[in-house]
Amino acid sequence: MTEPIIEMKNIEKHFGAVIALGGVSFDVCPGEVHCLLGDNGAGKSTFIKTMSGVHRPTSGTILFEGREMNFESPRDAMAAGIATVYQDLAMIPLMSVTRNFWMGNEPIRKIGPFRFFDFELANRVTMEEMAKMGINLREPSQAVGTLSGGERQTVAIARAVYFGAKVLILDEPTSALGVRQTSNVLATIDKVRKQGIAVVFITHNVRHALAVGDRFTVLNRGRTLGTARRGEITPEELQDMMAGGQELAQLESSLGGTV
Amino acid sequence: MTDERLKQVSTLRRIMIRPELGAISGAILVFVFFLMIAGDSGMFAPQGIQNWTVVSAQFAIIAVGACLLMIAGEFDLSVGSMIGFAGIVIAILSVQWGWPVWAAILVTFALTISLGAVNGFLVIKTGLPSFIVTLAFLYILRGLTIWLSILTTQKTVIGGVKKAAEGDWLAPIFGGKVFTGFFQWMADQGWIETFTRGTRAGQPVVEGVPMLIIWALGLIIFGQVLLTKTRFGNWIFAAGGDAQAARYVGVPVNRVKILMFMFTAFCATVFATAQVMEFGSAAADRGLLKEFEAIISVVIGGALLTGGYGSVVGAALGALIFGVVQQGLFFSGAESSLFRVFLGTILILAVILNTYIRRIITGER
Ligand SMILES: Nc1ncnc2c1ncn2[C@@H]1O[C@H](COP(=O)(O)OP(=O)(O)OP(=O)(O)O)[C@@H](O)[C@H]1O
Numbered sequence: 001m002t003e004p005i006i007e008m009k010n011i012e013k014h015f016g017a018v019i020a021l022g023g024v025s026f027d028v029c030p031g032e033v034h035c036l037l038g039d040n041g042a043g044k045s046t047f048i049k050t051m052s053g054v055h056r057p058t059s060g061t062i063l064f065e066g067r068e069m070n071f072e073s074p075r076d077a078m079a080a081g082i083a084t085v086y087q088d089l090a091m092i093p094l095m096s097v098t099r100n101f102w103m104g105n106e107p108i109r110k111i112g113p114f115r116f117f118d119f120e121l122a123n124r125v126t127m128e129e130m131a132k133m134g135i136n137l138r139e140p141s142q143a144v145g146t147l148s149g150g151e152r153q154t155v156a157i158a159r160a161v162y163f164g165a166k167v168l169i170l171d172e173p174t175s176a177l178g179v180r181q182t183s184n185v186l187a188t189i190d191k192v193r194k195q196g197i198a199v200v201f202i203t204h205n206v207r208h209a210l211a212v213g214d215r216f217t218v219l220n221r222g223r224t225l226g227t228a229r230r231g232e233i234t235p236e237e238l239q240d241m242m243a244g245g246q247e248l249a250q251l252e253s254s255l256g257g258t259v
Numbered sequence: 260m261t262d263e264r265l266k267q268v269s270t271l272r273r274i275m276i277r278p279e280l281g282a283i284s285g286a287i288l289v290f291v292f293f294l295m296i297a298g299d300s301g302m303f304a305p306q307g308i309q310n311w312t313v314v315s316a317q318f319a320i321i322a323v324g325a326c327l328l329m330i331a332g333e334f335d336l337s338v339g340s341m342i343g344f345a346g347i348v349i350a351i352l353s354v355q356w357g358w359p360v361w362a363a364i365l366v367t368f369a370l371t372i373s374l375g376a377v378n379g380f381l382v383i384k385t386g387l388p389s390f391i392v393t394l395a396f397l398y399i400l401r402g403l404t405i406w407l408s409i410l411t412t413q414k415t416v417i418g419g420v421k422k423a424a425e426g427d428w429l430a431p432i433f434g435g436k437v438f439t440g441f442f443q444w445m446a447d448q449g450w451i452e453t454f455t456r457g458t459r460a461g462q463p464v465v466e467g468v469p470m471l472i473i474w475a476l477g478l479i480i481f482g483q484v485l486l487t488k489t490r491f492g493n494w495i496f497a498a499g500g501d502a503q504a505a506r507y508v509g510v511p512v513n514r515v516k517i518l519m520f521m522f523t524a525f526c527a528t529v530f531a532t533a534q535v536m537e538f539g540s541a542a543a544d545r546g547l548l549k550e551f552e553a554i555i556s557v558v559i560g561g562a563l564l565t566g567g568y569g570s571v572v573g574a575a576l577g578a579l580i581f582g583v584v585q586q587g588l589f590f591s592g593a594e595s596s597l598f599r600v601f602l603g604t605i606l607i608l609a610v611i612l613n614t615y616i617r618r619i620i621t622g623e624r
């Protein structure tokens with residue numbers, strides 16, 4: 001595989017007395033989907049927030065395209081080409097798809113001394129980009145609140161890709177979705193990878209991870225339990241690693257192997 | 260993906276389903292009502308029209324500020340106190356201290372806009388709800404206003420502004436009238452009535468369009484264009500819709516909110532200045548309850564109290580409803596207390612309709 005576009009070495013993050021991350025190393029290459037798995041509270045969200053400039057790591061280094069980076073804010077990370085679709089606040093439901101899509105990057109059309117939001121261009125591009133991801137909008141002025149959860153995630157992903165993301169971080173994009181919508185989002189992830197973008201995909205769900213992932217890293221209580229390539233690991237092994245093996249094995253037998 | 264489930268949206272529905280529908284219906288209802296009960300009372304004669312348009316314009320000026328601020332996710336309960344404060348400061352500076360009126364007005368604007376910024380900073384820095392912070396300012400500013408007024412003049416009303424404003428270049432921008440020639444011409448044609456006696460005999464009963472109305476129209480157009488046609492407007496929606504999501508994509512949410520507090524203070528000061536110039540005096544108790552009247556206009560206009568959704572044109576219609584009802588009950592000779600009953604009823608009806616419409620538009624559940 002090619003050189004990693006982003007490389008995180010020994011990242012630690014403390015919140016007061018809480019050690020959320022205790023030395024995590026991780027990298028992702030262009031055109032690769034690297035899945036980050038782990039149980040609730042394992043530190044997945046905290047980890048990707050250090051990658052996207054929301055948190056500054058307590059220690060450790062971040063190499064982006066081979067150079068050491070110190071992101072001061074999400075804006076810096078975005079400018080470098082790291083886009084994040086967050087678990088809970090991907091979109092503003094009260095606003096239209098176009099307004100959401102361009103939020104923070106509104107195209108400007110000058111009329112004399114005045115600078116207006118170029119809705120004509122914005123609407124057209126939004127429709128086109130959404131169509132590329134397989135979603136045909138009724139109209140671009142439709143509020144995001146009228147879209148389904150999966151469609152919202154897709155708007156967020158399409159937006160990130162359109163604005164030139166080199167690294168796309170997805171924090172549990174499938175956690176609230178049904179079967180059909182999940183497969184749509186997974187298909188979108190696959191499309192994004194094929195465009196040569198590096199994808200970091202966080203999920204609880206081993207099957208979702210295995211469906212699109214090239215590599216898998218499991219976090220547990222702020223530490224990595226290791227990284228495996230596709231084909232090197234079975235779903236069962238991954239599942240065990242995520243939940244700390246032992247206890248789950250017991251639980252599983254009592255549930256008749258359905259987890 | 261779900262094309263087959265999309266119903267064809269009819270044009271009628273498209274026209275109907277808009278955030279301002281509640282306010283439009285309310286306005287129509289109110290006009291029909293008063294045409295019926297007060298149609299021959301002079302309410303719709305030139306003087307009557309001027310009467311309720313001026314009152315509506317006053318409401319509209321503060322409603323535009325309150326509307327943008329509410330869409331940005333914040334309230335300002337200190338608007339009424341700010342009006343009283345601005346008026347007294349102009350009067351003290353011009354009448355008591357003998358400053359030229361234009362200087363008094365400009366300094367007052369600078370002062371109140373800074374106070375708006377302080378409101379905004381406190382809300383942003385403390386993370387407290389703006390409801391609490393600006394409620395504190397409601398008391399602080401009102402108290403300061405009365406104290407300042409008594410301290411300098413031993414009174415709570417300061418007169419003599421009209422005299423001080425004679426020949427001033429800035430005062431007419433707030434207190435003057437425009438198109439006076441046109442109105443005189445209409446009077447000469449016999450289209451509008453003229454005074455038949457006294458010093459103003461031969462002059463039209465309505466001399467021109469008060470600057471207050473020009474300010475209201477200007478602010479409405481400015482607010483509407485800013486909100487719906489510019490990048491900054493998108494940021495206003497985003498800041499109120501979900502501040503955190505907006506920050507993540509680089510929207511300067513704090514700046515947007517603070518600027519909106521400043522704009523609200525600006526609108527309150529326009530109101531105050533126009534009022535002082537019209538009456539020729541300032542009083543420490545002016546502007547009482549104006550913050551609520553502004554918020555009610557905005558809510559009738561379809562804005563969501565929690566931010567992220569609303570319309571300036573809707574708020575302006577809300578202000579129109581407010582003005583017409585208040586003056587209409589006066590013309591129809593109804594008990595003025597009924598004004599409140601009627602207003603409360605319209606408020607409830609408009610908000611119910613707005614909520615229903617908003618659910619259709621935004622898919623809220
Ligand atoms: N801002 C913060 N201040 C203090 N502690 C925090 C903060 N953010 C996260 N933590 C703690 O860090 C740990 C890791 O949290 P994190 O949100 O990264 O978990 P996660 O793996 O994303 O979990 P989930 O799967 O539930 O989303 C938790 O114990 C959490 O309480």
Ligand SMILES: [Mg+2]
Pocket residue numbers: 044045046087171
């Ligand atoms: Mg998380």
